[in-house]
Amino acid sequence: MRANQQRLPRSVADGAFSWRRQLSKREWAIAGAAATAFAAFLFIISPISVSRTYTDSPAYFHGEDKGSEWVPFTSSLKAQEKSAFCLDGSVPGYHFRRGFGSGINSWLLHVEGGGWCNTIPLCSARKRTALGSSIYMDRQAQFLGILSHNPLHNPDFFNWNKVKIRYCDGSSFSSHPDHEFRNETQLFYRGQLIWETIMDELLAIGMSIAEMALLTGCSAGGLATLIHCDSFTDLLPKNANVKCLADAGFFLNEMDIAGNRTIESFYQDVIHLQGIAKSLNHDCVARSEPSKCFFPQEFIGNIKTPVFLVQPAYDFWQIAHILVPQSSDPSGSWASCKLNILKCNSSQLEILHSYRNALLKILNEFQKNPKGGVFVDSCFVHCQTWATETWHSPSSPRINNKTIAESVGDWYFNRRAAQHVDCPFPCNPTCSHRDLSLLMH
Template identity: 35%
Template sequence: MATRTLHLFCLFVCSLAIIKSECSKDLGSYNVTKTILKNAVSKGAVCLDGSPPAYHFEPGFGGGVGNWIVQLSGGAWCTNVKECQYRIWDKNVGSTNFTDSWTFQGIYSENPTTNPDFYNWNKVFVRYCDGGAFTGDVEYVDHVTNLHFRGARIFEAVMEDLLAKGLKNAKNVCKFYVTPILAGSSAGGYPTMLYCDHFRSLLPNTPRVKCLVDSGYFIHVKNPMQASGFEKIYNSLLTLHGSTKALPKSCTSKMNPLLCFFPENMQQHIKTPLFIAMSAFDYYQIKTTIDPNADRCVENRTCTECQNKAFREFRSEFLSALPKSNNPKLRGVFIDSVIHHSALSYRWTPENAILINNLSAPKAFADWYFDRKYWYVIDKHDLPIPTAKDRRT
């Protein structure tokens, strides 16, 4: 009798979910209110301004109630006290200043036509409020600036809350099993790699745990002048944010902690399957590495031979820094040549996705994630393609 009652209950829940899917959210985008983790403050897990962290959560439904995607949002870094203060005052960083809602779209869309593989999953978007890519952990707080560098604690507090919310035990509901993804865009891409194995360890009984890095694979180039941009950023994470303790000892025992921030070094210490989606000419990477105005000649189609030479040399270094192609099951990639940055929202739809030989990043990732086909795709163009140009490369 109890088994029959549970079965009927599950059918009822799933039927309601189908009604929700078909009637309430026909559009690909929708707003989700924020959840503030007030209890995280007692653990020292706070934003730059001392306010509690926040995330946006939309429960899954139907066959997706046991599946989760958790995205760490990006937004650059603050590399000194002045920048961090500006981040609070001008960028409204801190849960009390964040907008009450966030637009879910792209891979978070609930439209089964445009997002067939993930439309009904549990979806979490973690707000970025520490300025140190979720890696900082400094106990001391300067009473003059009142700046807190606690990004690593924020990650732990959010994971703890999500586990209690069903991330860990969802498989016990109606016999659905947990299928989680940890994803990150831009500055959220590095902590996605950093915490990928840890995320998997939190879910020891799940059959499939994988990670997705979107436009966050910022490489360490050989030219010292070009390398200085990201070196400065990552040095600040070590000194200002106290991020060294977050780095894997398997890496820091072999090289300078600074080098462990670069993904070509970090990914070697990750055992969990990882998918990298990025442009070989990522907008933020080329502006930081090659020239702050590097994108202009591309968009205006006025690049000189000297500029094209710099682009080709950078592309060669970038491709060499990617994981090797001999095991795409463990390391999948989708590398296009269009100048852009981040794809999980706007560019994760059929009408906006960039194509390589008629294959899109959303399709490549979904195939790879569900073990349908292990893609390792690199666009053949050795020069950047303007954003405005046809997306089919």
């Protein structure tokens, strides 16, 4: 049996499982972010119903206190003083759970995702959602996956201080107020200020003496993780073990199927509207256009802090918005394929394999860095670190018989090399491919 086909024995049978009952209103609202960002149908960046369903398996994870996973929202105390506001002018915030035992001086920060806005109308629309206003954010968040404090769910980081940073600026925490209040529309482009303000507050409550730290993020939050990785390291003690993990945040600068650079044009508008260039990697901006420097492939080589990339080779968000945006498929011939990879025909699969090959080619240089790590699976999914089922459980995707959690732990603690690249779809039976068509009913 090949390594990719090895897996842990199942202690529970595949059965009915509703992702919705584990997700907050905020996480389902991410669907709206994708829609506003690209004026397309809803694609959420959180786990959705899967083509292979399974249970939450409480019998397998003995002794978990579900209630203890809910962590209250903390409004930023310094936001008013620093003028660090969400798009609508409300105060940003985060959820914080203090570490315990050996993890008392270890910190894990997880940056929430939710797309971007590239026009005044789209940014204004976000003001009426949790992606642009803290008024609409849930007052509690469930800490699962990489945020879990259960050692069976999260073996290496369960007792660390954990922070979930909420996302309400539409810029991957990189906007500046250069172009605010145009056309008499009040929008606050303060992503960079939000980032700096929250970092100041976390430093004040104990992060300044961190011995270990891991900055993580999902999707647009994964991009924010890469953008701020080195500056995050600079905030912490020189002897601290600081690393960064981007989950589904490695967006490719590829042409769509019609030969247009839809995503580059979109990013160019985001950067111009929100004054993002000042937050981008200076070395990259010195040699290239700022719109290109929003793509990790252009600046990841300049990041000095060790980085781990969790990236699905068949990322449903990238397929729907970079490779096959609505404008590139006027006939709708890709509609079913974009919703469920199992419904793609042979010619569509060939194009998807080419997109995977482009990703692997770009990552080839990154993989030569001995301090880096990758987990590139062949699942039709988007973010995978913050959900128990994809982070570390009997149902988790595996490469070389390793879950994402095990691979990240090996890399962070230097136990062994963590360069895991999957074979092409559909070879890996441990994948749970998302069926997005269930959202349309």
